[in-house]
Amino acid sequence: MPSTKRCLYCGKSYRPDPRTAEDQKACTRRPCRRERQRRAYQAWAARNRDYDDARRDKIRRWSKNYPDYWKRYRQSHADYRERNRRLTREMVIGIQRKAEFFQES
Numbered sequence: 001m002p003s004t005k006r007c008l009y010c011g012k013s014y015r016p017d018p019r020t021a022e023d024q025k026a027c028t029r030r031p032c033r034r035e036r037q038r039r040a041y042q043a044w045a046a047r048n049r050d051y052d053d054a055r056r057d058k059i060r061r062w063s064k065n066y067p068d069y070w071k072r073y074r075q076s077h078a079d080y081r082e083r084n085r086r087l088t089r090e091m092v093i094g095i096q097r098k099a100e101f102f103q104e105s
């Protein structure tokens, strides 16, 4: 077993954890870990499409009975609205940072 491996995401070499060296695909840097997690989730979701479909159908059926639920909820919960705005802003910044990270490496 080599003592260093090349990260699948940033392409830099890293020292894998000896306990998981065989399976480890990514270095420990946050963008690479997040990317690995994202792809693992996508692979899981692709294998378990029924899960998402069933969930979506259930929510659609429910929302037919409560058409303005989220609109009214946002109107009456300023804290929720603000939190949602902040998280959306952070998500956009995160996407930009990630693009920059993978650009330069």
Ligand SMILES: [Zn+2]
Residues within 6 Å of the ligand: 007, 008, 009, 010, 011, 012, 026, 027, 028, 029, 032
């Ligand atoms: Zn990496």
